[in-house]
Amino acid sequence: MIQGHGDDAYLFDRPIVADFSSNVYYGGMQEKLVQHIAGHIRDAGHYPDPEGGRLQQQIEQRTELTPGMVMVTNGGTEAIYLVAQAFRGASTTVVVPTFAEYADACKLHGHEVSYFFREKLEPDTRFITDLVFICNPNNPTAQAMNEEALLQLIQFNNRSTFIIDEAYIEFTRNADSLLPHLHRLHNVLVLRSLTKSCCIPGLRLGYLAGQKALLDKVRAFRMPWSVNSLALEAGHYIMDHPAAFEVPVDALLGDTYQLWEGVRKMPEFRVHPTHTHYFLFETLTGTAAALKLWLVNNYGILIRDASNFYGLEQGHCRITCRNQEDNTLLLTALRKWTLS
Amino acid sequence: MIQGHGDDAYLFDRPIVADFSSNVYYGGMQEKLVQHIAGHIRDAGHYPDPEGGRLQQQIEQRTELTPGMVMVTNGGTEAIYLVAQAFRGASTTVVVPTFAEYADACKLHGHEVSYFFREKLEPDTRFITDLVFICNPNNPTAQAMNEEALLQLIQFNNRSTFIIDEAYIEFTRNADSLLPHLHRLHNVLVLRSLTKSCCIPGLRLGYLAGQKALLDKVRAFRMPWSVNSLALEAGHYIMDHPAAFEVPVDALLGDTYQLWEGVRKMPEFRVHPTHTHYFLFETLTGTAAALKLWLVNNYGILIRDASNFYGLEQGHCRITCRNQEDNTLLLTALRKWTLS
Numbered sequence: 001m002i003q004g005h006g007d008d009a010y011l012f013d014r015p016i017v018a019d020f021s022s023n024v025y026y027g028g029m030q031e032k033l034v035q036h037i038a039g040h041i042r043d044a045g046h047y048p049d050p051e052g053g054r055l056q057q058q059i060e061q062r063t064e065l066t067p068g069m070v071m072v073t074n075g076g077t078e079a080i081y082l083v084a085q086a087f088r089g090a091s092t093t094v095v096v097p098t099f100a101e102y103a104d105a106c107k108l109h110g111h112e113v114s115y116f117f118r119e120k121l122e123p124d125t126r127f128i129t130d131l132v133f134i135c136n137p138n139n140p141t142a143q144a145m146n147e148e149a150l151l152q153l154i155q156f157n158n159r160s161t162f163i164i165d166e167a168y169i170e171f172t173r174n175a176d177s178l179l180p181h182l183h184r185l186h187n188v189l190v191l192r193s194l195t196k197s198c199c200i201p202g203l204r205l206g207y208l209a210g211q212k213a214l215l216d217k218v219r220a221f222r223m224p225w226s227v228n229s230l231a232l233e234a235g236h237y238i239m240d241h242p243a244a245f246e247v248p249v250d251a252l253l254g255d256t257y258q259l260w261e262g263v264r265k266m267p268e269f270r271v272h273p274t275h276t277h278y279f280l281f282e283t284l285t286g287t288a289a290a291l292k293l294w295l296v297n298n299y300g301i302l303i304r305d306a307s308n309f310y311g312l313e314q315g316h317c318r319i320t321c322r323n324q325e326d327n328t329l330l331l332t333a334l335r336k337w338t339l340s
Numbered sequence: 341m342i343q344g345h346g347d348d349a350y351l352f353d354r355p356i357v358a359d360f361s362s363n364v365y366y367g368g369m370q371e372k373l374v375q376h377i378a379g380h381i382r383d384a385g386h387y388p389d390p391e392g393g394r395l396q397q398q399i400e401q402r403t404e405l406t407p408g409m410v411m412v413t414n415g416g417t418e419a420i421y422l423v424a425q426a427f428r429g430a431s432t433t434v435v436v437p438t439f440a441e442y443a444d445a446c447k448l449h450g451h452e453v454s455y456f457f458r459e460k461l462e463p464d465t466r467f468i469t470d471l472v473f474i475c476n477p478n479n480p481t482a483q484a485m486n487e488e489a490l491l492q493l494i495q496f497n498n499r500s501t502f503i504i505d506e507a508y509i510e511f512t513r514n515a516d517s518l519l520p521h522l523h524r525l526h527n528v529l530v531l532r533s534l535t536k537s538c539c540i541p542g543l544r545l546g547y548l549a550g551q552k553a554l555l556d557k558v559r560a561f562r563m564p565w566s567v568n569s570l571a572l573e574a575g576h577y578i579m580d581h582p583a584a585f586e587v588p589v590d591a592l593l594g595d596t597y598q599l600w601e602g603v604r605k606m607p608e609f610r611v612h613p614t615h616t617h618y619f620l621f622e623t624l625t626g627t628a629a630a631l632k633l634w635l636v637n638n639y640g641i642l643i644r645d646a647s648n649f650y651g652l653e654q655g656h657c658r659i660t661c662r663n664q665e666d667n668t669l670l671l672t673a674l675r676k677w678t679l680s
Contacts, residue, residue: 005564007387010394022387029385038378044542044574045369047347047362054350074414074566081563085425101564108561202384202569221448223421224345224441226414229542230570234384 006304006318007201017300018326020319022201023139023168023278025247026326029199032244033237040233048232050224055232058239059207063179068212071219072235074226075204076167076193077101079218083131083163083189083208084109086218090130095121097141097311099165102133115310118143123152127160135165137172140306140318142274144175151181158187161214167193167206170247174275179209186211189218197247198238203231252277256321262331263319268338278320280306283337288317291337299333346644346658347541357640358666360659362541363479363508363618365587366666369539372584373577380573388572390564395572398579399547403519408552411559412575414566415544416507416533417441419558423471423503423529423548424449426558430470435461437481437651439505442473455650458483463492467500475505477512480646480658482614484515491521498527501554507533507546510587514615519549526551529558537587538578543571592617596661602671603659608678618660620646623677628657631677639673 007022019026052072059070073079084105092111094102095118106113114129118138137144145153154162169177169192178190189210195201205227208218227235238245256277263281264271272280283291288305295301304318321327347362359366392412399410413419424445432451434442435458446453454469458478477484485493494502509517509532518530529550535541545567548558567575578585596617603621604611612620623631628645635641644658661667 005387005390009386010389019386024385029382034381037381037384041374041377042369044377044540045364046349046359047345047541048544049350050345074568077563077565105563200384201387204388204565204568223417223445225417225544228414228544228568228571231568 004305004308009302012296012302014296015300016296016302018322018329019302020322020326020330021302021304023320024196024201025171025199025252025277026320026322027199030244032241033198033200033234036237037230037234040230043229043233046229048225048227048229051222052227052232052235055235055239056207058236062239062242063209065179065182065209066212069182069209069215071208071215071222072227072232073206073208073222074231075195076165076191076206078226079191079206079208081105082218082221084111085221087111087131087161091128092131092133093127093129094133095135095138097309098133098135099139100309102163103310106131117311121145121153123149124156125153127157129160131163132157132160133163133165135167136175137168137276139168140278140280140304140309140312141272142276142279144172144275146174147176147178147181150175150178154185154188160187162188163191164188165191167191167196168276170197171249171252171276173249173253182209182211186214189214194235194238198234198245200234203234205231205235252321255324255327258324259319259321259327259331262327263334266334266338269334278318280312280316280318282313282315283317284315285338287314289314291317294337294340295333298336299329301330301333344645344648349642352636352642354636355640356636356642358662358669359642360662360666360670361642361644363660364536364541365511365539365592365617366660366662367539370584372581373538373540373574376577377570377574380570383569383573386569388565388567388569391562392567392572392575395575395579396547398576402579402582403549405519405522405549406552409522409549409555411548411555411562412567412572413546413548413562414571415535416505416531416546417544418566419531419546419548421445422558422561424451425561427451427471427501431468432471432473433467433469434473435475435478437649438473438475439479440649442503443650446471457651461485461493463489464496465493467497469500471503472497472500473503473505475507476515477508477616479508480618480620480644480649480652481612482616482619484512484615486514487516487518487521490515490518494525494528500527502528503531504528505531507531507536508616510537511589511592511616513589513593522549522551526554529554534575534578538574538585540574543574545571545575592661595664595667598664599659599661599667599671602667603674606674606678609674618658620652620656620658622653622655623657624655625678627654629654631657634677634680635673638676639669641670641673
């Protein structure tokens with residue numbers, strides 16, 4: 001059961017004019033994708049393929065993986081819960097602070113969970129647990145580990161199975177995906193999301209990739225029909241039009257840097273470094289909860305109260321870059337808060 | 341991993357002109373529901389409510405259950421898998437022949453599964469297992485147990501927890517739902533589907549209902565965001581317009597009887613009695629697999645090869661009533677098969 005998360009506008013009566021609270025790219029759903037889904041609504045009159053077989057094949061082809069190395073899932077979350085089930089009772093390290101679902105899912109399935117702080121992670125860190133969860137780039141700390149260091153870490157710990165969550169890999173220049181390396185990595189599962197870069201978090205669509213023998217262990221726990229018709233249809237369209245869904249990452253990171261600089265200049269906040277389009281900052285004069293509420297009530301601006309991430313404090317907030325107009329509005333609002 | 345199921349038209353290159361293979365009402369998606377979903381596609385640009393809270397409340401109000409007695413799920417299948425998880429390692433009876441997912445999910449989660457044949461079920465049958473799965477009306481045998489007999493059975497076995505799958509309760513006159521009785525039944529979970537009567541199997545939407553303490557045990561295993569935005573939105577619309585989604589059950593059962601009679605008159609088939617809009621029959625001159633393939637290839641007609649249900653034989657087929665024109669086409673085709 002989750003306790004607090006981003007994109008929770010539905011909790012507020014006041015309309016949200018600028019949502020900085022989720023890590024989804026602000027560009028919004030593409031009109032052609034909307035039209036494509038609209039043209040396939042009647043497909044919901046039939047059961048979806050129980051395994052999402054056609055989308056699996058499309059992803060395998062696009063990622064140059066061999067048949068059976070991809071499993072389509074109901075968002076990244078289903079992948080996490082299935083891994084936790086498949087390795088029931090394992091000893092598991094979660095590199096924190098990070099997305100709470102790794103630990104939540106593992107605890108639910110009887111894992112012995114331990115935490116390792118990301119800031120101490122080195123290529124020669126030694127893990128003694130069966131599983132290691134690493135989000136790369138990490139949510140919410142916005143730090144990426146480059147693939148060379150990560151591959152060293154994985155090879156150095158070849159008795160542990162690594163789950164590398166690459167939900168935000170499209171939003172960094174500091175790391176590349178491990179997908180091209182999977183053929184020679186027997187102990188890695190890569191988790192990908194189609195919802196963050198394609199702006200469809202409401203559709204719930206992701207996938208897990210890894211060597212077939214390892215992935216089959218997880219696949220055995222997958223229920224049929226977990227991904228619905230319209231999500232699969234969106235996936236088909238995205239795989240057929242990959243160029244249209246490429247995030248303009250350089251421009252986005254440039255804007256992020258400006259937003260980051262704007263917050264950094266206000267002495268009432270402490271900003272944390274970032275490799276992505278989102279970043280953490282701390283309010284030094286109040287709590288994240290109070291700031292969040294104040295921003296909603298006074299400006300219709302939504303941010304992520306990040307204080308509930310394991311290892312973070314009550315002042316931690318996470319914001320995700322939007323367009324320059326919205327970013328300016330947020331900076332104005334934050335300045336006002338510091339004077340209030 | 342499922343092995344054969346209905347509504348598998350996607351496996352065939354030939355277009356299907358009449359699909360008798362799934363138990364979904366043939367009426368198709370309602371145009372107003374299609375339009376409603378079309379108007380909400382952009383909602384997929386935001387995360388859904390992680391628990392489907394608003395739809396849960398709507399269902400609780402409509403079914404006159406108290407807060408917390410309903411859990412919204414990604415189709416009935418998610419409910420089955422969550423029950424299996426929550427009661428991990430239990431001893432479990434599955435009343436068969438029936439939907440394979442009960443046993444599949446329970447085996448996956450370490451249950452000791454035993455089978456009890458539906459034809460032997462009486463109100464004073466004694467179960468010694470922790471759980472009992474009963475589908476009512478049953479799929480694929482089309483038999484319903486009236487609520488009086490079922491309540492007797494449940495009260496007689498008050499140390500077992502019953503999961504009553506009412507996915508097809510809208511399609512019978514021989515049983516009523518147990519939902520109105522849940523307030524006084526500590527050992528019952530009722531599973532409902534919104535997809536069969538509303539013709540939206542592709543959206544994956546169902547719910548589990550029961551006393552809060554019992555349901556919370558299952559809810560603890562639910563992952564967040566399992567039901568996507570568009571499925572939730574369809575649910576909202578359906579709950580706001582219940583009259584529009586009432587199945588014309590008398591007319592449908594009348595047509596079913598005509599179809600049933602038509603098959604019964606051919607000596608090459610043995611029909612089984614029915615309380616619903618679908619029924620089983622056996623081909624006595626071949627296999628269900630051969631008949632299914634022949635009907636697809638020669639008429640574009642799809643039926644359910646039911647031979648893979650535990651307890652059924654290689655000749656068992658299941659068909660679901662469609663409109664009179666389609667039903668006539670199927671009878672013509674079956675007659676042709678008997679002469680081929």
